[in-house]
Amino acid sequence: MWQMIPTLAGVILLIFFLFNWVGGDPAQVLAGKISNPEQIANIRKQLGVDQPYWYQLWVFVQQVFTFDFGRSWSTNEEVSRILLTRVGPTLTIMVPVLVIETVLAVALAVMVAYVRGSLTDRTIMVICTTAMSISFLVYIIFGQWLFGFILGWFPVQGWSESYWRNLTHYAPLPIMLAIFVGLAPALRLYRSFFLEEINQDYVRTARAKGLPEKTVMMKHVLRNALIPILTNVGIYLPSVFVGSFLLEVFFSIPGLGREIVTAVNRSDFPVIKAVTVYLAVLTMIVNLLVDVMYKLVDPRVSFK
Amino acid sequence: MKLASLLAPLAVALAATAPAAAADNAKVFRYAFEVAETGFDPVEISDLYSSNVIANIFDTPLTYDYLARPIKLVPNTLAAMPEITENGTLFTMRVKPGIYFADDPAFQGKKRELTAEDYVYSIKRLFDPKKRSPNLYLFEGQIAGMDEILAAARKANRLDYDAVAEGLRALDRYTFQIRLKQPNYNFLYYLAYCNLTCAVAREVAEHYGDRTAEHPVGTGPFRLTFWKRSSKMVFEPNPGYREDYYNGTPAPDDAKGQAILAKLKGKRLPMVGRVEVYVIEEPQPRWLAFLNNEMDFLERVPNEFANVATPNNELAPNLKKRGVTMERTPGMELTYSYFGMKDPVVGGYEPEKVALRRAIVLGQDVGAEIRIARKNQAIVAHGPIGPGALGYDPDFRSTATEYDPAKAKALLDMYGYLDCNGDGWRDLPRKDAGDECKPFSIEYASAPSATQKPLDENWKKNMDAIGINLTFKKAKWPDLLKESKAGKLQMWGLGWSAAYPDADAFFVMLYGPNGGQANHSRFNQPEFDRLYEQARRLPDGPERNAIYREMNRLFLVYAPWRLGVHRIYTDLSQPWTVGFRRHPVMRGFWKYVDIDQPVLATASR
Numbered sequence: 001m002w003q004m005i006p007t008l009a010g011v012i013l014l015i016f017f018l019f020n021w022v023g024g025d026p027a028q029v030l031a032g033k034i035s036n037p038e039q040i041a042n043i044r045k046q047l048g049v050d051q052p053y054w055y056q057l058w059v060f061v062q063q064v065f066t067f068d069f070g071r072s073w074s075t076n077e078e079v080s081r082i083l084l085t086r087v088g089p090t091l092t093i094m095v096p097v098l099v100i101e102t103v104l105a106v107a108l109a110v111m112v113a114y115v116r117g118s119l120t121d122r123t124i125m126v127i128c129t130t131a132m133s134i135s136f137l138v139y140i141i142f143g144q145w146l147f148g149f150i151l152g153w154f155p156v157q158g159w160s161e162s163y164w165r166n167l168t169h170y171a172p173l174p175i176m177l178a179i180f181v182g183l184a185p186a187l188r189l190y191r192s193f194f195l196e197e198i199n200q201d202y203v204r205t206a207r208a209k210g211l212p213e214k215t216v217m218m219k220h221v222l223r224n225a226l227i228p229i230l231t232n233v234g235i236y237l238p239s240v241f242v243g244s245f246l247l248e249v250f251f252s253i254p255g256l257g258r259e260i261v262t263a264v265n266r267s268d269f270p271v272i273k274a275v276t277v278y279l280a281v282l283t284m285i286v287n288l289l290v291d292v293m294y295k296l297v298d299p300r301v302s303f304k
Numbered sequence: 305m306k307l308a309s310l311l312a313p314l315a316v317a318l319a320a321t322a323p324a325a326a327a328d329n330a331k332v333f334r335y336a337f338e339v340a341e342t343g344f345d346p347v348e349i350s351d352l353y354s355s356n357v358i359a360n361i362f363d364t365p366l367t368y369d370y371l372a373r374p375i376k377l378v379p380n381t382l383a384a385m386p387e388i389t390e391n392g393t394l395f396t397m398r399v400k401p402g403i404y405f406a407d408d409p410a411f412q413g414k415k416r417e418l419t420a421e422d423y424v425y426s427i428k429r430l431f432d433p434k435k436r437s438p439n440l441y442l443f444e445g446q447i448a449g450m451d452e453i454l455a456a457a458r459k460a461n462r463l464d465y466d467a468v469a470e471g472l473r474a475l476d477r478y479t480f481q482i483r484l485k486q487p488n489y490n491f492l493y494y495l496a497y498c499n500l501t502c503a504v505a506r507e508v509a510e511h512y513g514d515r516t517a518e519h520p521v522g523t524g525p526f527r528l529t530f531w532k533r534s535s536k537m538v539f540e541p542n543p544g545y546r547e548d549y550y551n552g553t554p555a556p557d558d559a560k561g562q563a564i565l566a567k568l569k570g571k572r573l574p575m576v577g578r579v580e581v582y583v584i585e586e587p588q589p590r591w592l593a594f595l596n597n598e599m600d601f602l603e604r605v606p607n608e609f610a611n612v613a614t615p616n617n618e619l620a621p622n623l624k625k626r627g628v629t630m631e632r633t634p635g636m637e638l639t640y641s642y643f644g645m646k647d648p649v650v651g652g653y654e655p656e657k658v659a660l661r662r663a664i665v666l667g668q669d670v671g672a673e674i675r676i677a678r679k680n681q682a683i684v685a686h687g688p689i690g691p692g693a694l695g696y697d698p699d700f701r702s703t704a705t706e707y708d709p710a711k712a713k714a715l716l717d718m719y720g721y722l723d724c725n726g727d728g729w730r731d732l733p734r735k736d737a738g739d740e741c742k743p744f745s746i747e748y749a750s751a752p753s754a755t756q757k758p759l760d761e762n763w764k765k766n767m768d769a770i771g772i773n774l775t776f777k778k779a780k781w782p783d784l785l786k787e788s789k790a791g792k793l794q795m796w797g798l799g800w801s802a803a804y805p806d807a808d809a810f811f812v813m814l815y816g817p818n819g820g821q822a823n824h825s826r827f828n829q830p831e832f833d834r835l836y837e838q839a840r841r842l843p844d845g846p847e848r849n850a851i852y853r854e855m856n857r858l859f860l861v862y863a864p865w866r867l868g869v870h871r872i873y874t875d876l877s878q879p880w881t882v883g884f885r886r887h888p889v890m891r892g893f894w895k896y897v898d899i900d901q902p903v904l905a906t907a908s909r
Binding site: 025026028029030031035036038039042043045046071074075076077082085141144145148149152155156157158159161249250251252254258259262265267 | 340342343345348433434436438440441444458461514515517518532533534535536582583584585586588589592593595596598780781782785786789821
């Protein structure tokens with residue numbers, strides 16, 4: 001828990017120095033192609049980037065602790081509002097993706113681990129390898145064209161104000177494509193977790209006791225394999241909150257992923273720093289929760 | 305029965321006094337932006353898409369005749385064209401009475417009439433340091449008395465809106481006057497450019513403060529009724545919009561313009577009851593949404609689909625069969641690659657430096673760029689003025705810009721750019737044959753984007769062919785902009801879209817005193833600057849065009865840029881979308897568009 005403080009301090013310093021040393025001058029960008037030094041000086045003054053570094057850093061620290069990142073430099077919209085309004089569409093897509101993909105991957109992994117070495121296992125592994133070799137972009141372009149345009153099963157793109165309409169009308173195609181892409185690597189990985197557990201002594205003992213194979217797999221193997229699976233889901237979880245830029249751009253979903261890339265392209269530092277800090281905090285919280293979950297899954301795990 | 309018979313004449317009288325049929329709510333016009341909007345405060349924005357929106361919500365004093373080509377300014381909220389006196393420095397304008405802002409809580413339930421003071425206030429907003437207006441450069445140094453107010457505002461970080469400037473004031477409720485420091489006949493175009501002169505009510509700006517960009521309240525034909533940033537915008541007709549009827553003066557030989565006029569003349573504007581604008585950044589969903597009839601109009605066919613939509617620059621047969629119509633218009637814009645004129649290798653005015661630049665110009669194949677990278681969605685630029693701008697000569701041709709690698713090589717040989725060390729690349733000229741070889745390379749700055757890659761490849765291939773070692777400096781646009789303004793780039797490719805339809809909007813990028821600002825190359829040629837200043841004092845006409853021709857000649861001689869292309873906009877309308885005509889500079893076109901509902905109903909079936 002206490003590790004979170006130096007981690008956050010490191011994130012703040014890193015963002016601040018990266019922006020000031022590597023990032024473009026926002027005043028030049030906002031002034032446009034035609035500007036004079038007075039205009040640029042005025043914009044720097046309005047943005048506060050004419051202040052000494054230590055002062056800018058102090059303002060940044062205050063912003064982190066008050067969760068008030070001011071307004072976007074390019075759109076003048078409140079940064080907190082940007083985050084709040086964009087995170088909903090992102091979660092509408094990414095939460096179903098995470099849940100369905102994890103459930104499917106775990107279920108399929110148990111099944112293929114159960115029939116390990118068989119033709120079914122090998123065929124599924126070949127399909128997974130092939131699926132993993134294809135770029136996400138190809139899935140999106142082809143899926144949008146086939147399911148949205150040619151077959152007309154889903155709208156090509158769009159988003160509405162109704163959560164249910166989004167979930168039932170606009171979200172299914174991007175969710176489906178994201179699952180297609182994510183399922184193969186997850187399935188391979190989880191299969192390897194299960195195989196590792198299957199070869200453990202306690203499994204052999206369970207079988208020797210005469211337990212049915214179903215009980216061995218579902219009660220013993222699955223439970224022990226859940227720890228690495230949980231770790232993997234935990235690593236993936238923060239990305240659920242920032243979304244998939246490609247999905248959001250191709251399906252016109254007003255989510256956070258799209259907003260982050262736009263902010264980077266516009267050198268919109270208030271948005272960039274807010275998102276980065278938000279993501280860092282989220283990652284730390286998720287890691288903490290995953291640690292707690294280990295204890296729930298496996299009582300042998302100690303917090304010491 | 306008795307009551308009905310009593311009320312009948314009253315009903316007839318009311319019907320007679322009511323305005324002609326207004327927008328039909330069932331008519332919805334849907335289309336997509338390829339880039340997200342940023343906001344709707346006219347003085348704060350400069351991006352194309354937000355500018356397109358505000359032009360439909362707010363009103364400038366002047367506007368353009370939508371169908372007239374060449375373009376023609378006409379009064380919008382003014383009773384007549386401005387009275388220009390004192391050698392083109394004093395503009396007196398009278399606002400038409402009876403124009404009202406759309407209702408808004410900022411007006412506290414009262415009808416708010418547009419007055420001369422609104423224009424004075426709105427122009428002053430450009431000078432407000434807190435607004436950080438990217439459009440201020442067009443007014444800075446122009447209006448008598450405003451530079452002093454600006455200096456004081458920058459010092460105090462606050463603009464005194466009540467300070468009266470000699471050159472910007474309301475004479476009475478409906479009359480206002482602008483006095484310029486020197487004649488500028490292009491000023492008339494500023495009066496039709498929404499980012500500069502659209503009327504914003506002071507009560508609205510003060511009521512919403514920092515959030516004015518989220519609450520656009522104008523006197524124009526539409527009002528914003530729904531906005532999900534970077535995703536969807538919905539506009540409905542402004543209920544208080546004045547009586548405005550379709551009219552225009554297309555040229556007699558302009559068959560398409562005449563047909564639109566014949567169909568729509570006399571209709572009450574706006575004609576559609578709702579405009580829905582979506583932000584679809586990727587070309588594929590934008591294209592498929594149009595094909596799927598989810599959009600009524602496709603603005604700028606993406607280059608990726610140009611070969612499918614317009615093979616050989618003709619509308620594809622399948623689209624023609626569906627009744628889709630196409631409009632191809634060269635944009636009033638230009639792409640160019642500049643040479644840093646202060647750079648020790650490519651800059652300078654000595655004969656061998658000029659020769660090097662001219663050889664590079666001759667050695668670069670713009671035609672290939674158009675075919676391969678731009679999918680024929682562009683035409684070669686033969687001069688620095690964009691098509692449609694006053695001063696643009698479509699027939700102008702020069703051997704200085706043609707692609708001729710043999711001539712380029714001969715020119716380099718003649719001025720001593722030879723490969724003296726045998727490494728395969730040309731070296732700098734030597735005074736004596738015994739001098740040490742001086743290798744050189746040229747660094748071309750470009751953004752690391754997919755669209756830039758084929759352009760870079762074309763440059764590299766062309767320069768390799770004439771023996772010039774071209775390398776690339778890859779960085780993001782904001783970083784390159786910073787370096788360019790600091791004069792650190794040897795070459796950089798840029799694009800420029802004119803804010804007003806005059807050659808001045810392009811030559812401003814070559815005027816010496818603008819070095820490091822609009823003039824990225826820092827081209828500084830006294831004769832060119834003298835002619836530029838002379839042209840600014842003249843109205844459009846043969847005398848000014850002669851000066852522009854001479855400026856063009858000087859530009860080609862010194863070659864501070866490699867001219868690129870004028871991009872062509874290919875717009876597609878569904879069979880039921882009527883009346884779209886791309887205007888070179890006018891952005892508020894929604895009120896001129898209609899939806900033919902019987903055709904739409906047939907297509908839906």
